[in-house]
Amino acid sequence: MDVKEKLKISRQKMPEQDPSVRAKNFMEVPLGFSTKTAQLEAQRCLNCKIPKCKEGCPVYVKIPEFLKLIVEGDFAAAARKIKETNALPAVCGRVCPQESQCEATCILGKKGDPVAIGRLERFVADYERENNLIKIPKKQPAKNKKVAVVGSGPSGLTVAGDLIKLGYDVTIFEALHKPGGVLIYGIPEFRLPKAIVEAEVDYLVKQGVKLKLNKVIGASRTVEDLFKRDGFDAVFLGVGAGLPRFMNIEGENLSNVYSANEYLTRINLMKAYLYPEHYTPIALGRNVTVVGGGNVTMDSARCALRTGAQKVTIVYRRAREQMPARGEEIHHAEEEGIILKLLNNPVELIGDEKGAVKKMRCIKMKLGEPDESGRKRPVPIEGSEFTLNTDLVIMGIGAGANPLLTSTMPDLELNKWGYIVADENGRTSMEGIWAGGDIVTGSATVIQAMGAGKQAAKAIDSYIKSGK
Amino acid sequence: MYEIISKTEVVPNIYELIIKAPEIAEKAKPGQFVILMIDEAGERLPFTLSDWDAKKGAITIYFLEVGLSTMTLARLDKKNISAVIGPLGKPVSAEKFGTIVLGGGCYGIGGIYPIVKALKEAGNTVITIIEARSSYLLYNKEKLRKYSDRFIVTTGDGTKGEKGKVHDVVKIMIKRKEKINRAYFIGCTFMMMNCFNETKNHDITTFVALSPIMVDGTGMCGCCRCLVDGETKFACVDGPIFEAKDIDWDILFKRNAAYSQQEAMIYQFHSCESREV
The missing domain is CATH 3.40.50.80 (Nucleotide-binding domain of ferredoxin-NADP reductase (FNR) module)
Structure with missing residues (x-):
């Protein structure tokens, strides 16, 4: 097919559950490509001599190569091509912000729509899994060197996946009772089905990665124990930024005020929406207000809708252009009927006699000069306060560094916010200890954490080989 | 899985649970707690660490039967629970104060x-x-x-x-x-x-x-x-x-008291159900 013909094919749409239906269930929203649609979409790739898409990917997925295999109809081979550099394609195909990474640099995007790389990644990973075509890749011979990975989120899984292939003896320690970190407790079922996370973890376990659940490093074992008692040669810390932030406004400790972390954990990890079959309860708000503008805010708002809320409002202090959430997530939320109240900021929460939240006082904001993040700073408009009725409030304003582990490591250098100081390869101030993901960068994306894991895995390999 | 060594109703409605958890028994300090899960569908329940024996690798907790989860734990007839996590929280400083x-x-x-x-x-x-x-x-x-x-x-x-x-x-x-x-x-x-x-x-x-x-x-x-x-x-x-x-x-x-209404309702419902069986 020549370029002219390729350019005639328009970007293929992925079918989705109808908004009015999906707002009442937890099933996945986009339904996936058919083989035919996938092949048509993959044909759009121009096979650039210097593929810009690869440069946009933090883990350098071999994009033109896997697209070519789709065109040829060898979908399982395409999945394996991706897996050469990315251990979690079914996850990344769903939650990566492709529009600001690989698809942003796709040459087709200059004049029209870029190739739907993310959707194709999802397609081949699903195809391989659903047709039982997953093959355990060959490992290098055993090196008899042990690496401990603390945390089973995206960075930890990537480190484990890369090092097991190189012949290391890898053990993951996870504090919660299920592996996956934010992929399990944070991202909801309708955006990332948990069965997919389980399959990706299972793929690592089948390769020989040992998984120890319910192990809080810093509590039942220290990092020092890992070296001295358990004989690990290197340790990777990928514990995430698990410390929810609050606004420190009046009334924030009322009942039915949740951090997004708590709300999402109750729903995703503890399956509170299935109460009482699952024993963890959750407050069912009718008129829910979510504060924030990121993906976590969108996830919380959409979960609230799915647990029966009649009205869900997002209150965000900046304008739409500054929202950190993916465009697709904002679009999905609005389609489902979630109301965006932009340029508003809560100043107080008011409760009833039982201590449950009933009202939120907000102040209107306007945009001022850009701040250190480069975004226009929101400034309160004096005298513009008003009151909203609400019976459940979720604070989705971000997370800080959880000190549980780092407080047990006095020699580990932290920055002023409590995040671990690490170089571009994840090397920390302590010998044999690497770190990556949100505990280094603060809240970021799944793929950025995976990119950090990739770098760290490389560096750990060369450290163990050379002692440097 | 964590083995329940013994479960005793020490006085009406208060239970003593001794669980095999060697790593926790080794690291436990006064004032700390553990999180316990009965099974995959269970809540994550915090309990004060009330004794431990590093040699036997055992920890002891006491709990009051107050709701669905503690009722289930009290009547549990299997020998294992799915998770015990800890020791968590800050210990008390055991110095000489007078x-x-x-x-x-x-x-x-x-x-x-x-x-x-x-x-x-x-x-x-x-x-x-x-x-x-x-x-x-x-x-x-x-x-x-x-x-x-x-x-x-x-x-x-x-x-x-x-x-x-x-x-x-x-x-x-x-x-x-x-x-x-x-x-x-x-x-x-x-x-x-x-x-x-x-x-x-x-x-x-x-x-x-x-x-x-x-x-x-x-x-x-x-x-x-x-x-x-x-x-x-x-x-x-x-x-x-x-x-x-x-x-x-x-x-x-x-x-x-945030969930007391929901919990009271469910406790009733489950109590009735278990009586029928």
Whole structure:
């Protein structure tokens, strides 16, 4: 097919559950490509001599190569091509912000729509899994060197996946009772089905990665124990930024005020929406207000809708252009009927006699000069306060560094916010200890954490080989 | 899976659970807690570590049957539970402070024991006071007596020891101008608040072990937040033991009751169901 013909094919749409239906269930929203649609979409790739898409990917997925295999109809081979550099394609195909990474640099995007790389990644990973075509890749011979990975989120899984292939003896320690970190407790079922996370973890376990659940490093074992008692040669810390932030406004400790972390954990990890079959309860708000503008805010708002809320409002202090959430997530939320109240900021929460939240006082904001993040700073408009009725409030304003582990490591250098100081390869101030993901960068994306894991895995390999 | 070594109803409605958890038994310190899950569908339940034996690799907790989860745990007939996580929270510092009053009620009669023991071993004069509604609800007496310089039992109906509660004894001690340098109380929130109300104006540094609702127990969710000295603190990582003078009791009571309606309803529903079977 020549370029002219390729350019005639328009970007293929992925079918989705109808908004009015999906707002009442937890099933996945986009339904996936058919083989035919996938092949048509993959044909759009121009096979650039210097593929810009690869440069946009933090883990350098071999994009033109896997697209070519789709065109040829060898979908399982395409999945394996991706897996050469990315251990979690079914996850990344769903939650990566492709529009600001690989698809942003796709040459087709200059004049029209870029190739739907993310959707194709999802397609081949699903195809391989659903047709039982997953093959355990060959490992290098055993090196008899042990690496401990603390945390089973995206960075930890990537480190484990890369090092097991190189012949290391890898053990993951996870504090919660299920592996996956934010992929399990944070991202909801309708955006990332948990069965997919389980399959990706299972793929690592089948390769020989040992998984120890319910192990809080810093509590039942220290990092020092890992070296001295358990004989690990290197340790990777990928514990995430698990410390929810609050606004420190009046009334924030009322009942039915949740951090997004708590709300999402109750729903995703503890399956509170299935109460009482699952024993963890959750407050069912009718008129829910979510504060924030990121993906976590969108996830919380959409979960609230799915647990029966009649009205869900997002209150965000900046304008739409500054929202950190993916465009697709904002679009999905609005389609489902979630109301965006932009340029508003809560100043107080008011409760009833039982201590449950009933009202939120907000102040209107306007945009001022850009701040250190480069975004226009929101400034309160004096005298513009008003009151909203609400019976459940979720604070989705971000997370800080959880000190549980780092407080047990006095020699580990932290920055002023409590995040671990690490170089571009994840090397920390302590010998044999690497770190990556949100505990280094603060809240970021799944793929950025995976990119950090990739770098760290490389560096750990060369450290163990050379002692440097 | 974690093996249940024994489960005993020590007094009506209060259970002692001994679980095999060698790593926790080795690292446990007084004042810490564990999170326990009965099975995959279970809640993550926090319990005060009430004893441990590093040699046997065993830990002991006490719990009161109050809701669906504790009812299930109390009636559990299998030999394993799916998760035990810990030891979590900040331990108490076991230094020599002088004369210390330690009060326990309900599950706190079990929970106060490690602190009694540690403070006695640190060379303090230890006065232990426990409370129950009636004599048949008292337990753990011999263990506590062993590490106490004075051991005082109170019952609400006067069937054993002093008639009254822990805070009544504390009140009398203060009235008699007995020297008390520190106090620790573990029990229900109301009991701890009552005890603190007696000590607060008498220059006695008083600590209480808070038991707010938790989910992960590692600082990740913020469910257990309390207002302490005007600041939001997480009981799971900043506590669970705080200085009583700093605590906003009103918020604590209200947040603890957040799910009481749902839980009461479900408890009824499940109780009926299990009776039919």
